[in-house]
Amino acid sequence: MSGTSEGPTPAADLIRPAVTESEPDAARRTVDDPARPDRSSADPYRSAFASAPLAMAVVGRDGLVLSANDMFGELLGSAPDRLAGRVAADLMDLTSDARTWHAYREVLRGRQARLRCTRRLKHPGDGHAVWVQVTVAPLPEDPRAVLLSAGDISAHRELQARLRHLQMHDPVTRLPNRALFFERLTAALEAEPEVTGGTGRIGLCYLDLDGFKAINDTLGHRVGDRLLAAVAERLTRCADEAGHQRASEPLVARLGGDEFALLVEDSTGTEQLADLAESVLTALQAPFDISGRRLSVSASIGVVERLATGTSATGLMQAADTTLYWAKADGKDRWTLFDPERNAHRVTRQALSSTLRPAIERGEFVLEYQPLVGMADGRLSGVEALVRWNHPQFGMLTPNRFITLAEEDGAIVPLGRWVLATACRQARRWQLDHPGEDPIFVSVNVAVRQVWDSDLVADVARILAETGLAPHLLQLELTESAVMGSSGRPLQALQALSDMGVRIAIDDFGTGYSNLAYLSRLPVSVLKLDGSFVRGFQYDEREAGAAGTNPADEVVVEAMIQLAHRLGLTVTAECVETSAQAGRLRRIGCDTGQGWLYSRPVPPDRISELLACPTGQAVGKP
Numbered sequence: 001m002s003g004t005s006e007g008p009t010p011a012a013d014l015i016r017p018a019v020t021e022s023e024p025d026a027a028r029r030t031v032d033d034p035a036r037p038d039r040s041s042a043d044p045y046r047s048a049f050a051s052a053p054l055a056m057a058v059v060g061r062d063g064l065v066l067s068a069n070d071m072f073g074e075l076l077g078s079a080p081d082r083l084a085g086r087v088a089a090d091l092m093d094l095t096s097d098a099r100t101w102h103a104y105r106e107v108l109r110g111r112q113a114r115l116r117c118t119r120r121l122k123h124p125g126d127g128h129a130v131w132v133q134v135t136v137a138p139l140p141e142d143p144r145a146v147l148l149s150a151g152d153i154s155a156h157r158e159l160q161a162r163l164r165h166l167q168m169h170d171p172v173t174r175l176p177n178r179a180l181f182f183e184r185l186t187a188a189l190e191a192e193p194e195v196t197g198g199t200g201r202i203g204l205c206y207l208d209l210d211g212f213k214a215i216n217d218t219l220g221h222r223v224g225d226r227l228l229a230a231v232a233e234r235l236t237r238c239a240d241e242a243g244h245q246r247a248s249e250p251l252v253a254r255l256g257g258d259e260f261a262l263l264v265e266d267s268t269g270t271e272q273l274a275d276l277a278e279s280v281l282t283a284l285q286a287p288f289d290i291s292g293r294r295l296s297v298s299a300s301i302g303v304v305e306r307l308a309t310g311t312s313a314t315g316l317m318q319a320a321d322t323t324l325y326w327a328k329a330d331g332k333d334r335w336t337l338f339d340p341e342r343n344a345h346r347v348t349r350q351a352l353s354s355t356l357r358p359a360i361e362r363g364e365f366v367l368e369y370q371p372l373v374g375m376a377d378g379r380l381s382g383v384e385a386l387v388r389w390n391h392p393q394f395g396m397l398t399p400n401r402f403i404t405l406a407e408e409d410g411a412i413v414p415l416g417r418w419v420l421a422t423a424c425r426q427a428r429r430w431q432l433d434h435p436g437e438d439p440i441f442v443s444v445n446v447a448v449r450q451v452w453d454s455d456l457v458a459d460v461a462r463i464l465a466e467t468g469l470a471p472h473l474l475q476l477e478l479t480e481s482a483v484m485g486s487s488g489r490p491l492q493a494l495q496a497l498s499d500m501g502v503r504i505a506i507d508d509f510g511t512g513y514s515n516l517a518y519l520s521r522l523p524v525s526v527l528k529l530d531g532s533f534v535r536g537f538q539y540d541e542r543e544a545g546a547a548g549t550n551p552a553d554e555v556v557v558e559a560m561i562q563l564a565h566r567l568g569l570t571v572t573a574e575c576v577e578t579s580a581q582a583g584r585l586r587r588i589g590c591d592t593g594q595g596w597l598y599s600r601p602v603p604p605d606r607i608s609e610l611l612a613c614p615t616g617q618a619v620g621k622p
Contacts, residue, residue, distance in 0.1 A: 054149050054150075057083065057148045092132075134149070172225045173229050176254075177254060185313050185316070203267030204263055204303070205276055208300050210299060211296075212228075251263040273305045281299060298333035302327055323337065351393075352394075355391075359391070364392070369383035372592050375591060384442075385443065413453050420463055424444075424464065425467045434611045442469075443505065444476055445476075476502060477507040477528065491522075506528065519567065528573075535575060557588060570591040576597045
């Protein structure tokens with residue numbers, strides 16, 4: 001053997017029983033082969049390997065176990081010597097995922113320094129699960145082998161699981177909380193139905209308890225928490241029953257406050273979600289016995305069901321929240337299914353609301369004018385200014401699409417000021433362009449918020465002075481509900497405007513709870529009868545009593561006209577569409593008519609043409 005080089009001692013030899021050598025032989029080996037370590041020096045390593053409290057095995061570059069210590073055998077429920085020759089990757093479940101398997105092979109090939117991963121093993125003895133942290137690293141003493149170690153981290157994992165459960169569950173109801181709900185929702189949306197074999201759809205029932213706040217505020221949070229826990233139990237039973245004949249049951253979660261969610265993965269359609277929502281409503285109908293009290297709550301439920309592809313967690317929750325709002329707005333204690341068309345209207349409404357004020361500055365609003373015609377002579381006596389929004393995305397919008405939004409956020413004040421100034425300027429222009437004709441007045445709608453939130457009197461005085469329009473050629477229209485309850489500042493403003501010479505008209509008269517005695521004390525000069533009365537005139541005198549007609553309307557209208565005249569007021573009838581209606585209104589003494597019989601709302605140039613007519617009479621529809 002002298003003069004030969006045998007290389008390093010195989011690592012497997014470190015754990016095999018030592019062979020006793022004579023001192024001369026050991027000395028001779030050391031002299032003849034200095035590269036070969038003294039076996040006596042390997043004894044500490046061999047002892048450490050055998051007695052280590054960590055499960056360890058020496059694995060050859062071919063992936064087979066060369067040697068294992070007692071702890072490794074105990075971990076796998078086998079004698080260490082019986083593990084020699086076994087495939088280490090199979091023993092440690094290193095092939096179950098592609099990334100770990102690739103990294104392990106790279107370590108065996110010497111291309112990667114170390115692998116560390118966590119694995120869940122099944123003990124062959126009693127079958128209990130064991131969590132281990134596996135480390136694979138090269139052996140410095142032998143480049144032909146690697147050292148595999150496995151530490152039992154089951155206790156640590158169990159502690160982590162308990163902490164995660166506390167972190168992900170609501171302490172009051174013991175249901176999954178918002179964090180866990182969104183974790184499951186995100187995973188469900190990312191799942192591939194081709195792999196999972198599911199339907200590729202997702203369903204959600206998002207519910208809010210009706211009347212819970214009153215209970216919580218009056219009886220205290222302790223009673224409120226117990227009620228929430230009782231509700232959670234009933235929701236869980238509903239989910240259990242819904243999941244009996246399916247692969248999985250819905251996830252029930254408390255999202256916060258009195259809001260709960262039932263998530264249905266791989267849903268089969270809206271019918272499944274509707275059945276689930278109906279079962280929840282039924283389950284909550286029975287009173288709850290809480291702390292000696294019988295308490296009742298109901299729920300409003302927003303239901304969404306759709307394809308998971310193209311759906312985000314945020315988008316699904318927004319749809320569910322919107323639908324829940326609809327359920328509450330529709331009367332509570334009900335479920336409502338998400339309606340894309342209704343939602344599109346909501347989105348459009350939000351888009352309009354957010355761009356309304358900038359649109360005023362950009363000059364996107366225009367005015368059209370509808371003629372007001374004298375019933376006695378058919379002459380054009382005035383016009384009503386009607387605002388339109390020439391929206392760059394949605395086209396020309398009529399007032400019913402944006403006026404309510406403007407009133408809600410206060411944009412009605414600058415918008416109303418612009419309408420007033422533009423209408424007065426145009427009325428003055430018509431007067432100057434047609435000096436030979438009697439000037440026509442312009443009627444402008446005023447919202448009650450304009451009276452409260454701005455100095456309307458000062459605005460009107462300034463605009464009249466700037467445009468040169470006489471006050472009696474301006475008429476301001478307020479709705480009956482706004483005028484009839486006026487007191488304090490609104491009444492003072494109306495009185496000041498009337499004293500200035502501006503005419504005040506009550507719009508849509510007859511639709512509210514008119515206090516005729518109070519009417520006599522208001523500075524009003526014109527009543528505009530609501531079109532619903534005029535529509536009752538849809539017959540001529542030979543067809544009285546025909547289906548769909550109401551002769552009583554004529555009696556009511558005639559009485560209102562007579563009363564108005566006795567109070568010194570003039571009367572304008574809206575929505576006049578036929579000559580028969582005009583004739584009957586004329587016969588009972590109506591002063592002015594407005595409607596498509598005379599003209600639809602038209603641009604200013606069309607009014608100029610009507611003023612230029614030799615007869616001065618309004619023509620029919622343009």
